[in-house]
Amino acid sequence: xxxxSVLILISILSAIFxxxxxxxxxxxxxxxxxxxxxxxxxxxxxxxxxxxGYWQAWIPFYNKYLLGKAAHSNRLGGILAxxxxxxxxLGFYFYHFQSFHAVLFVVFLLLLLCGFILDCFLSxxxxxxxxxxxxDILTLFSVLSLGVLRVIFLFLIRKSSSIDV
Numbered sequence: 001x002x003x004x005s006v007l008i009l010i011s012i013l014s015a016i017f018x019x020x021x022x023x024x025x026x027x028x029x030x031x032x033x034x035x036x037x038x039x040x041x042x043x044x045x046x047x048x049x050x051x052x053g054y055w056q057a058w059i060p061f062y063n064k065y066l067l068g069k070a071a072h073s074n075r076l077g078g079i080l081a082x083x084x085x086x087x088x089x090l091g092f093y094f095y096h097f098q099s100f101h102a103v104l105f106v107v108f109l110l111l112l113l114c115g116f117i118l119d120c121f122l123s124x125x126x127x128x129x130x131x132x133x134x135x136d137i138l139t140l141f142s143v144l145s146l147g148v149l150r151v152i153f154l155f156l157i158r159k160s161s162s163i164d165v
Contacts (some may be wrong), residue, residue, distance in 0.1 A: 030148070035060075037151040042066050044158035045126075049165035061085055064119075070165055071125035080118045087111050115149060123150050130160045 042057035046066065057063050061081045068077015090108045094100070120142055127135035142150035157163070 002110040012138065034151045036154045038067070039063055040156040041151070041154040042070065045070050045163050046165055048159065048161060048163065049164055067119075067122050067126075068164060071129075073125065076118060076122060079111060080115060080122065083111055083115045083118065087115060113158060121148060123154060126163060127153065127157070129163050130157045 036095040037050055038041060039057045043064055044052050046054035046057060061084055064081040064084055065074070065077040068074055071077070087108065090104060090111070093104070094108070120139060123142060124135055127138045138149075138153045140155060
């Protein structure tokens with residue numbers, strides 16, 4: 001009888017483990033998806049503006065500054081780039097030292113929220129350059145989809161000539 005309970009416990013623990021592995025893989029796929037589509041969109045926006053440094057859209061963190069520059073908010077783009085650096089550093093801290101501090105975790109969550117808000121705000125400013133009529137709707141769908149549609153919308157409007165850098 002003891003063997004059956006051990007088997008049940010092992011199966012429950014392995015199911016929990018696979019659940020967390022699946023969540024991790026989904027998050028990594030989301031990050032890769034948003035990075036690639038946002039970089040392609042920014043590269044095309046800067047290429048349309050005849051900027052010779054359009055390839056810089058592929059540089060991590062700097063592409064957030066370029067997003068701010070395309071939205072005519074260099075300062076907010078720099079803040080967003082710094083915010084993403086802090087998120088990576090805190091994530092590395094939590095992973096490497098495997099210690100949990102409630103205050104740092106709250107700061108981590110607030111940085112994630114601020115990064116999401118800044119991404120949506122800067123994208124909204126770019127949407128307004130293309131179409132002031134639909135910018136609010138695109139931003140609403142971007143927020144409701146937790147940012148997935150934001151990069152798709154940026155990708156779709158990347159060839160618009162009305163975006164000036």
